[in-house]
Amino acid sequence: MVEPSKVIGLVTDFGDSPYTGIMRAIIKSISREIQIIDIDHSVPSFSPLAGAYVVAHTYHWLPKGSVIVAVVDPGVGTSRHALAVETENYIFIGPDNGVLYPAVMSDGMRRVYALREKDVSSLARMKTSSAAGTLKPWSISRTFHGRDVFAPAGALIAAGHASLEELGDEIEPERIRRASIDHVEKMGASAFRATVVYIDKFGNVALSIRPKKLGINLSLYKMIVLRTNMASNTIKMGKTFGDANPGELVAYENSFGHLEIAVNRGNAAKRLGLELESRVEIELLENSVATPNGSRAGRSTDLLGVSSKGLGETLW
Template identity: 35%
Template sequence: MPGIVTITTDFGDIYPGVMKGVIACISAHVRTIDITNAIPAGDIRQGAFILQYASLSFPRGTVHLAVVDPGVGSSRRALVILGEEYCFVGPDNGLLLPAARAQGQFRAYEITDLEFYRKAVSPVFHGRDVFAPAAAMIAAGESVPGLREIFDPVDLDFGTSALTEDGIRGQVIYVDPFGNVITNIGGDVIGGLLFLGDTVEINGASATYVTTYHDGGAGDLLLLKGSHGMAEIAINGDRASEYTGLGAGDDILISVKDRHPAGR
């Protein structure tokens, strides 16, 4: 049966609708679901994180179409990645690799003939002319012609946190729409080192390690394990990103300031 195609882009308005039109032309039965079209323009790293996080919540066999493609029209390759659980379609710039790794084993293929669907391929809109048709064909149970297996897709990771004498050093991956600051420090790592209620310092700012956003008072800076499994910095009722000044790519240091009495 025709399946699902998700869409993740930095396109904003209009262009995702055009891509959906192409998908409908190939199969009116393929269902399209937007993950987001609000990735900041050209922000491959944020797009990769959102895709990795969101893709795992879809049924087995879903095709994830992702286009954050500042290199469109260049020599960068167009990819189809076939995995144990999902398929990923998009540019070969690292956007797809974290999500592909997260779902299990996979094999990567280059689309060698960009004109497999449309003879007049726009050099600036591969989302419409290459990626959307490929995703629709796969979701409809058809084969994309001219695929060539490759073994060197462009990789991307979110850096590695490190335990030092000062505490845990890491980096901000993403600031969500609520101003919550998501880090590359695993939530389980934090949970293994801290007790609930511990007071920590995050780049010098005092925060409390908690379970939920409402475990502190209004305006309190909090550290918790987010729904994505990563350590997250938040404020009860406010925007942690504005309070701390932290943004994507910034370095952070989390250190213990005071142990909660119950944890001693």
């Protein structure tokens, strides 16, 4: 098992609410030595896909051995499993709805456990009572597993009070729910169908296209065409927000390696009418190059360096 580092990273969609404070209190009640890093509590509500994007692009900044607790759980109280997943360098805890999947695959999934909620609660009560001197009244609610299952499981593991085997039953990794933050369909030599995987507080729209992963050199392209159900927009390709004038749209590779659309000092999601999990079509328009006779012509090389295959080919 990964050696616990006594660090917990929290990712939730709880926002500015008592729920995050209660989770932090439970963790500290089990072990005051645990350091808590609030990675993000503003994940868009009810979106495991957006949560998966945040977890996948932040976990590796934590010290190795950290426990990442991700609670974006619209299915709380249903039959979905509560998971603890050991990877090469970390432990991930959260609901079985895909929110953990991209991260655990990225770090190398080793073992997966379905948490036994009663065992987590029982051991957590014991540890909080030994720390506080009194036995806390504790029951498992149907609507707040962040407090009753995920935070205490994370604290017990991070503090070294319990192993994964003591808190859960090992299951086959193939059984867990999958989610992809970089699934695209190739529609032609330079066209793709993609998904909106994240919208940040500024309204910047991150797409499932990861140019480097697809072998795309964005410096070869000057514009993109973004097509939605409502409209088609031609957008300048840049490297940062300032490459567009205030109020103008710009496309660029964001700090997590995704193709992103923004409005300089504005809200791209509102401008374009996009929401999480919206499907869009993207066409990349290449820079023109000089031909031998001095005329201008578009580059004819396939975007991925190979001939285009059938429409709708899936790329991972």
